[in-house]
Amino acid sequence: MKKIFLCSICNINSGTCNEDCKFCSQSVKYKADIERYKQKPMDQILDEARRLEALGALGFCLVTAQKGLDDKTLDFVCNVASTLKREVPRLRLIACNGTASVEQLRELQRAGVAAYNHNLETSREFYPQICTTHPWDERYETCENVNAVGLKLISGGIFGMGETHEDRISMLQSLKELNPVSVPLNFYHHNPALPLNPSPLSVEESLELITLARTILDKAERIMIAGGREITFKERQHEIFEAGANSIVIGDYLTTAGRDAHADLMMLKSLGFEIATSPEDK
Ligand code: SF4
Numbered sequence: 001m002k003k004i005f006l007c008s009i010c011n012i013n014s015g016t017c018n019e020d021c022k023f024c025s026q027s028v029k030y031k032a033d034i035e036r037y038k039q040k041p042m043d044q045i046l047d048e049a050r051r052l053e054a055l056g057a058l059g060f061c062l063v064t065a066q067k068g069l070d071d072k073t074l075d076f077v078c079n080v081a082s083t084l085k086r087e088v089p090r091l092r093l094i095a096c097n098g099t100a101s102v103e104q105l106r107e108l109q110r111a112g113v114a115a116y117n118h119n120l121e122t123s124r125e126f127y128p129q130i131c132t133t134h135p136w137d138e139r140y141e142t143c144e145n146v147n148a149v150g151l152k153l154i155s156g157g158i159f160g161m162g163e164t165h166e167d168r169i170s171m172l173q174s175l176k177e178l179n180p181v182s183v184p185l186n187f188y189h190h191n192p193a194l195p196l197n198p199s200p201l202s203v204e205e206s207l208e209l210i211t212l213a214r215t216i217l218d219k220a221e222r223i224m225i226a227g228g229r230e231i232t233f234k235e236r237q238h239e240i241f242e243a244g245a246n247s248i249v250i251g252d253y254l255t256t257a258g259r260d261a262h263a264d265l266m267m268l269k270s271l272g273f274e275i276a277t278s279p280e281d282k
Pocket residue numbers: 017018019020021024025026027064065066067098
């Protein structure tokens with residue numbers, strides 16, 4: 001029986017980034033109406049971790065909104081990780097903190113982080129149209145650093161930002177070179193505060209993109225459907241699994257509410273899927 005991996009996201013620092021990624025409501029440049037704070041209190045992080053673990057989440061991703069790690073943020077993430085490791089040991093900790101050096105990644109690893117998420121977001125060719133404050137190559141290098149230290153790499157991107165089909169193939173091929181264990185696929189939807197306003201992808205197109213990712217990234221253990229899942233697939237959620245996905249984000253996203261977690265669990269049950277309880281589950 002196919003097992004589905006449930007991943008969850010915790011925004012431990014929110015909306016304070018100075019970069020200009022045009023798809024991101026956490027950039028201070030676009031004044032999106034979101035909650036902004038420097039450090040989420042530890043008791044709140046623990047509550048969220050326990051609640052998501054009880055729902056069946058295996059992955060718990062500690063996200064900070066910034067271009068990369070500085071000493072203060074690294075200390076904060078390491079503290080949060082070691083506390084969670086002690087208090088909610090079954091959760092598999094993922095860090096997602098932007099650009100990171102080999103030394104910084106080793107420190108996260110020592111604190112109990114098992115995997116690092118850094119998305120390529122789009123193709124190298126299209127990237128200058130969605131971000132001008134840092135280069136795509138820097139993203140790629142961070143992914144290489146993750147592999148170099150032996151953390152599990154989680155890397156994917158966003159579809160529907162106005163890129164061409166060639167851009168999508170190019171991104172997926174770059175991801176293949178990096179050999180990520182899990183590939184988060186996000187589907188962009190217009191936010192009036194953000195400068196991007198492409199036509200949204202159809203459900204059919206989006207399902208085909210999942211299959212394309214599954215085919216090109218044939219060695220990846222997981223194709224994970226992340227941001228935009230409910231808006232893109234609506235009542236056709238179940239088709240993402242037929243298309244090739246075997247992982248979803250459960251609960252809320254970084255700045256937007258997700259689908260009701262209980263509705264997701266009921267859907268998985270009705271489709272006859274089991275929830276993965278170990279990273280080795282197939
Ligand atoms: S660097 Fe990350 S947090 Fe900052 S604007 Fe870009 S995507 Fe958003």
